[in-house]
Amino acid sequence: MTRPLNHDEASEALAAAALDALDGDEQAAVLLHAEACPICGPELAALRDAVANLAAAAPLPEGEIDSRLARARTRLLARVNADHADRPAGAPETAPGVRPLMIARPRGRFSLTPWVSLALAASVAGVAVLLRDRAALERQVAAARDSVGTLAATRAQLAERDSLVHRLTGPETVVVALAANRGPAASALMFWDRGANSWTMFARAVPPPPSGKTYQVWLVTPTAKISAGTFTPSPSGDAVVTATYPLDRDSLRAVAVTEEPAGGVPQPTGQLVMVGQAK
Amino acid sequence: MNPRHASAAYLSAEDDDPHLVERMREGDDQELGRVYDRWSRAVYALVSQLLRDPDDADDVLEETFYQAWRHAGRYDPSRGAVSTWLLTIARTRALDRIRTRQRLREEPLTPGHDGEDLAERAGRTAVADPSAGPEEQERREHVLAALGTLPPEQRQVVELAYFAGLTQIEIAARTGQPLGTVKTRVRLAGQKLREKLGEYYRGREAR
Ligand SMILES: [Zn+2]
Numbered sequence: 106m107t108r109p110l111n112h113d114e115a116s117e118a119l120a121a122a123a124l125d126a127l128d129g130d131e132q133a134a135v136l137l138h139a140e141a142c143p144i145c146g147p148e149l150a151a152l153r154d155a156v157a158n159l160a161a162a163a164p165l166p167e168g169e170i171d172s173r174l175a176r177a178r179t180r181l182l183a184r185v186n187a188d189h190a191d192r193p194a195g196a197p198e199t200a201p202g203v204r205p206l207m208i209a210r211p212r213g214r215f216s217l218t219p220w221v222s223l224a225l226a227a228s229v230a231g232v233a234v235l236l237r238d239r240a241a242l243e244r245q246v247a248a249a250r251d252s253v254g255t256l257a258a259t260r261a262q263l264a265e266r267d268s269l270v271h272r273l274t275g276p277e278t279v280v281v282a283l284a285a286n287r288g289p290a291a292s293a294l295m296f297w298d299r300g301a302n303s304w305t306m307f308a309r310a311v312p313p314p315p316s317g318k319t320y321q322v323w324l325v326t327p328t329a330k331i332s333a334g335t336f337t338p339s340p341s342g343d344a345v346v347t348a349t350y351p352l353d354r355d356s357l358r359a360v361a362v363t364e365e366p367a368g369g370v371p372q373p374t375g376q377l378v379m380v381g382q383a384k
Numbered sequence: 385m386n387p388r389h390a391s392a393a394y395l396s397a398e399d400d401d402p403h404l405v406e407r408m409r410e411g412d413d414q415e416l417g418r419v420y421d422r423w424s425r426a427v428y429a430l431v432s433q434l435l436r437d438p439d440d441a442d443d444v445l446e447e448t449f450y451q452a453w454r455h456a457g458r459y460d461p462s463r464g465a466v467s468t469w470l471l472t473i474a475r476t477r478a479l480d481r482i483r484t485r486q487r488l489r490e491e492p493l494t495p496g497h498d499g500e501d502l503a504e505r506a507g508r509t510a511v512a513d514p515s516a517g518p519e520e521q522e523r524r525e526h527v528l529a530a531l532g533t534l535p536p537e538q539r540q541v542v543e544l545a546y547f548a549g550l551t552q553i554e555i556a557a558r559t560g561q562p563l564g565t566v567k568t569r570v571r572l573a574g575q576k577l578r579e580k581l582g583e584y585y586r587g588r589e590a591r
Contacts, residue, residue: 117567117571118567119574120570120571120573120574120575121545121552121567121570121571121574123574124542124545124546124570124574125475125476125479125545125549126545126550126551126552126555126570127551127552128551128553150464151578151582152574152577152578153464153468153472154464154468154581154582155574155577155578155580155581155582156546156574156577156581157464157467157468157471157472158523158527158530158577158581159527159531159542159546159547159577159581160426160429160430160467160471160474160475161426161520161523161524161526161527162524162527162528162531163426163429163430163432163433163547164429164433165425165428165429165432166428166429166432166433166438166441168438170425170428173428173438173442174424174425174428174445176442177424177442177445177446178417178420178421178424180446181416181420181446181449181450182413182416182417184446184450185413185416185450185453186413
């Protein structure tokens, strides 16, 4: 890896960078600094604009230019016609590009009632949406490469999505499906990434808690019930709960959600709302 | 249909470029054809100058517009003119090709660029190119004039970097000058070009 450049070092090399006259590592280091620096970023852009004008000084080569240009035009349009179907830039955002990778897997691992299967499929679709968003974000990263500020934000978003996708689909991840204790209303999926000790739960169709109450998530082991946080669902009944908690690989017995006084409690006291057995 | 007629107007119609690219982004091949007709001569001149090989220049010309079509979504009008965007793609592709060629054939660095007076060559060719429109001529003359205001040693480093694709280290080796001297010349030349051509560029955009 190249050493990061400070402002003075980068500033000295901006003209060379605009001319692509630095060696690869140094070029990359200058561009990296300029992306983040409010002085060097605009300065480099202005130098690039000025340098791009130099192209106008390039003389046309001698010889029969028009026939060469016409032949290249024919090849270009033929090529574009040939892979019209494969064009990424114009693809609609909602293209069904991602297969629901996990849809077959949980069937054998959990004994699911049909409605839980449906909830699971819906959540799998959620994962597919995340993966699709990642492709969209990658395009944004490419488009925003020159744009100071947005880039850092987009990168952070992308890293966040990457880490979420990894938490949900990694080889170390265990999935627990929670079903409503009474009636088939609410459901949830808890993803436990045992490598990262991270817990991510997606809940759906959860009714609003009674006034003064909240929902609390519990990791149930043979010896303890550990709080993984409280949540209040959105008006549409969705919620995402994340927690970090190290747990022995084999000690999880179940994940449960109870109704508790607002603010949460150290040990469960209230009504059981949802529960799912860990395998 | 006279292709010379289509290309002669390319600079005067520059205002329409962002719309053409917008429609190209939506997959309109006809717009790609129009963008090509408008800018292929400028792109071809640049890549020919860099590559010094007609067949390589043909390939990079086609590749440039193909990439532009595929990645039309990445063009951001607020970041600069369509011509700047296309010429940047073209130059990057040509530099890739030069560096691959050097690796594959281990040939000496682009012979033929030493001691060449670009201004003189450009002037001669411009006369020999009757299809160049008046604004194209004006722009070329302005850029050549800006290059002409640089001291010869600064003009040389700019030409070796921009038109021959050499890095500062390669320029030092080629000219026998210390690397520090080359760096200073590049920096000073960059400042001057920014003053001369930056204003010109902004002036054109404001019109
Ligand atoms: Zn800086």
